[in-house]
Amino acid sequence: MAESMLILRMCSIMLVLGFSEAKMEIITSKPDVLLGENAMLLCKAGGEGDISWQKDGEDAEDYQVEKVDETSSKLFIRNAKMEDAGQYKCFCEFDSGHRDDKLYTIFVYERPSFGETPAYHEFLEGQDGLITCMVTGKPAVEVNWERDHEKLHSEAGRIRRLKDNSLQINNITRKDHGTYTCEAKIKDRPIFEKLNISISVNVPPTAKIHEEVKIATAGPETNVSLSCLVEGVPQPNIIWTVPDSSDESRYKYNSDKSELIISSVVRSDHGEYICTAKNKISESSAMIMLDVSEHPVAVLSQEKMEVEPGQSLSVSCNVSGHPMPALQWVRKTNNDHLLTVDAGGGRVRMEDGYVLVIDNVTPSDGGLYSCMAISPAGNASTDFSLQTWPGKASQVSGTPGPTSVHFTLGASLVDGGSPITHFTLQWKTGRENNWQEKVIQSTDPLVITDLNPYTTYSVRFAPKTHLGQGGFSEELTVRTQGIPGEPDSPVLVASEGKVEGNMFSIPLMQLDNGDSPIIHYTVRYRLNKVDEDWREKDLPSNSTVINLHDLQYKSDYHMEVLAVNSYGSSSSAKLNFNVPQPVAKMNKGGMGKGAVACIVIVIFLVLLIAVDATCCYTNHCGMLMFLAVKLFGQKVPGMKTVEEGDGTSNG
Structure with a gap:
C-alpha cells in the first residue's frame, strides 16, 4: 500500500513536470502582413514531440511547413494574399503523451492609397469648395478629416463631409485658407495613411485710400506721403500712375510700393495719382488728388523812403502764390495793432488794389506799413518803412526845481518813423528876447539845468532824428524854486497897498519859512530913478505890515522885500508904487x-x-x-x- 502511494506520487510529479515543459508559443515578426510580402510563424513547443500546423481548422500545406527540431517548427507565408489572412494553430503531441496547441491570427492588408486625389485646391472667395479624398485599401478603410491636428466632425453647416468622404466648404472665406489632412485607416488596425491637401482662397484685389484730396504747400522742406491700402490673395502688385508734369526722380517707395513719398514738393506735382492693385484674379484702382499750393510772396517796389513833411509818396506791392492771394496794406502801430489801409479817397489809401499812396505826409504818418498776401496756403508780409521829420510834442508839463526844470510827457512822441536821437532844450527869462539852448542825447533825462532859483522862465523842447529836428513844444512858464532850506520870497499884493500923505503901507505875508523860522525881513526902497541910493530897514519876524514914511510927493518908488532865516535869504519880492501930490483942504468956516x-x-x-x-x-x-x-x-x-x-x- 505504501509502495503504491509512492508510485502514484512520483507519477503526479512527473506529470506536472511534463506539463511545465510542454508550454507552447508562436513567434512572428509582425501580425499584420502587407499584401505581397512574406511572413514566417515560429512555433516553439517547449518540449520534444510531433508538431503540426492548421489554418482555419484545416491542415497547412506541406510546402509551407518546415521542421526546425524536435521542439520547434516554422510556417511560411510567401507573397501574401488576402486569403492568407486567418487563424493559424500549432499542435504538438509531446513524447510524454501530452497534447497542446497555440493559436495566432494573421492579418493581410492592402495599404491605403489616395490615388490621384489632388493635393492642392484654389477657390475664389465666396464660392463653394469641394475637397475630394479618393481612398483605396483592404480590408475596409475608414476616412477622417483633420485641420490643424484637430478632427473635423461637422456633418452639417458650412463645412461638412459628404458620403463619398469628400469635404465641402460653403461660401468659402480667406479664413478657410490652410492645410487639410485626409486620414485613411484600415478598420480596427493601427494601419493608416495621411494626405495633406492645401487650400488657397483667392481674393480679388481692392485698393483704398484714406484721403481723396491731399493738400500740401510747395517748398524744399515739404514731403508728401501718398498711401494706398491694398488687399487681395495672392498679394497684388501695385502700380502708380502719376501726372506727366511731376518729376519722378524725387519719388521714393516702400517695399511693397503701397506708399509713395514725394520730397521737396513743387507746384508741378499737382494732379491725380492713381494706385492700381493687380493680381491673377483682377485689378482695382483708387485715385488721390494732390492739391499743391504755393506759399504767398509779397514784393515791394522799395522798402524804405525818407520824405519831408508835406510831400506825397506811392509804393507798389506785387503778390504771387497759388491760389492767388488777396493783397492788403496795413499800418503797424507802436502797440503792434494793425490798421487797415482802405481803398478809398482818403489821404492815406490804396489805389489799383496794390499801390499805397500817402498825400501831404505828416510826422504821424512815419513808421512801418506792411503789404500782406493772404491765401488758404498761408500768409506773407513785407514791411515798408516811411521815415520823415518827428512831430511836435504835446501834453507837456514842466516841474521846476531850484535850478532846473524837468519835462514830463503826457503823450507819446511822434518819431516820424525813425528813432529819436536827440532833444533840443530851450529856455529864457521874461527880460530876454533870445532863447538859450542845449542839445542832449535821447537817453538823457529831459531836464534843463543850471538855472537861477526864484526865477521865472519860458521853456520848450523839440525832438530830433537823423533826418532833422521837429517842431518845438508849446512854451511853458515856470518859476524855479528856492535853495533847499531857504525861505520863499514874501508875498506883496499891490492892490492892497495904501498911500496916505507921504506914507505908504502894504500887508506882508510869508507862505513858506523854509526849513528854519524867519529871523527878520529886509525892506529896501528907492526912487525909481537911475543912480538913486537904496534906503533899507529890517522888520521883526512877526511883522504883518510894511510902513514907509517921509516919502516924496509926486514920486515913483521901487521896493524889494527879502525874508531871512538861518539858511539864508529868499529871493526878493518886488513892487512899484506912486506917492501923488496932496490935495488942499477946505476951512471949517466955508460952505458945506x-x-x-x-x-x-x-x-x-x-x-x-x-x-x-x-x-x-x-x-x-x-x-x-x-x-x-x-x-x-x-x-x-x-x-x-x-x-x-x-x-x-x-x-
Whole structure:
C-alpha cells in the first residue's frame, strides 16, 4: 500500500513536470502582413514531440511547413494574399503523451492609397469648395478629416463631409485658407495613411485710400506721403500712375510700393495719382488728388523812403502764390495793432488794389506799413518803412526845481518813423528876447539845468532824428524854486497897498519859512530913478505890515522885500508904487456940501430957463410957449398946431 502511494506520487510529479515543459508559443515578426510580402510563424513547443500546423481548422500545406527540431517548427507565408489572412494553430503531441496547441491570427492588408486625389485646391472667395479624398485599401478603410491636428466632425453647416468622404466648404472665406489632412485607416488596425491637401482662397484685389484730396504747400522742406491700402490673395502688385508734369526722380517707395513719398514738393506735382492693385484674379484702382499750393510772396517796389513833411509818396506791392492771394496794406502801430489801409479817397489809401499812396505826409504818418498776401496756403508780409521829420510834442508839463526844470510827457512822441536821437532844450527869462539852448542825447533825462532859483522862465523842447529836428513844444512858464532850506520870497499884493500923505503901507505875508523860522525881513526902497541910493530897514519876524514914511510927493518908488532865516535869504519880492501930490483942504468956516449942491442946482435952473426962453422967442417952441398957449389961449404968430397939420392928408 505504501509502495503504491509512492508510485502514484512520483507519477503526479512527473506529470506536472511534463506539463511545465510542454508550454507552447508562436513567434512572428509582425501580425499584420502587407499584401505581397512574406511572413514566417515560429512555433516553439517547449518540449520534444510531433508538431503540426492548421489554418482555419484545416491542415497547412506541406510546402509551407518546415521542421526546425524536435521542439520547434516554422510556417511560411510567401507573397501574401488576402486569403492568407486567418487563424493559424500549432499542435504538438509531446513524447510524454501530452497534447497542446497555440493559436495566432494573421492579418493581410492592402495599404491605403489616395490615388490621384489632388493635393492642392484654389477657390475664389465666396464660392463653394469641394475637397475630394479618393481612398483605396483592404480590408475596409475608414476616412477622417483633420485641420490643424484637430478632427473635423461637422456633418452639417458650412463645412461638412459628404458620403463619398469628400469635404465641402460653403461660401468659402480667406479664413478657410490652410492645410487639410485626409486620414485613411484600415478598420480596427493601427494601419493608416495621411494626405495633406492645401487650400488657397483667392481674393480679388481692392485698393483704398484714406484721403481723396491731399493738400500740401510747395517748398524744399515739404514731403508728401501718398498711401494706398491694398488687399487681395495672392498679394497684388501695385502700380502708380502719376501726372506727366511731376518729376519722378524725387519719388521714393516702400517695399511693397503701397506708399509713395514725394520730397521737396513743387507746384508741378499737382494732379491725380492713381494706385492700381493687380493680381491673377483682377485689378482695382483708387485715385488721390494732390492739391499743391504755393506759399504767398509779397514784393515791394522799395522798402524804405525818407520824405519831408508835406510831400506825397506811392509804393507798389506785387503778390504771387497759388491760389492767388488777396493783397492788403496795413499800418503797424507802436502797440503792434494793425490798421487797415482802405481803398478809398482818403489821404492815406490804396489805389489799383496794390499801390499805397500817402498825400501831404505828416510826422504821424512815419513808421512801418506792411503789404500782406493772404491765401488758404498761408500768409506773407513785407514791411515798408516811411521815415520823415518827428512831430511836435504835446501834453507837456514842466516841474521846476531850484535850478532846473524837468519835462514830463503826457503823450507819446511822434518819431516820424525813425528813432529819436536827440532833444533840443530851450529856455529864457521874461527880460530876454533870445532863447538859450542845449542839445542832449535821447537817453538823457529831459531836464534843463543850471538855472537861477526864484526865477521865472519860458521853456520848450523839440525832438530830433537823423533826418532833422521837429517842431518845438508849446512854451511853458515856470518859476524855479528856492535853495533847499531857504525861505520863499514874501508875498506883496499891490492892490492892497495904501498911500496916505507921504506914507505908504502894504500887508506882508510869508507862505513858506523854509526849513528854519524867519529871523527878520529886509525892506529896501528907492526912487525909481537911475543912480538913486537904496534906503533899507529890517522888520521883526512877526511883522504883518510894511510902513514907509517921509516919502516924496509926486514920486515913483521901487521896493524889494527879502525874508531871512538861518539858511539864508529868499529871493526878493518886488513892487512899484506912486506917492501923488496932496490935495488942499477946505476951512471949517466955508460952505458945506449941501450949500455947494444948492448953488449947482440954481445955476442949472437958470441955464435951463435961458435956453427955453431963447427957444420960445426964436423958434416958438419950448416949455414957456407951451404954458402960454395953455394958460392964455394966445396963439403965437407962425405957430402951427398939431390939428392944423401941414395941409396934407393921408386920405
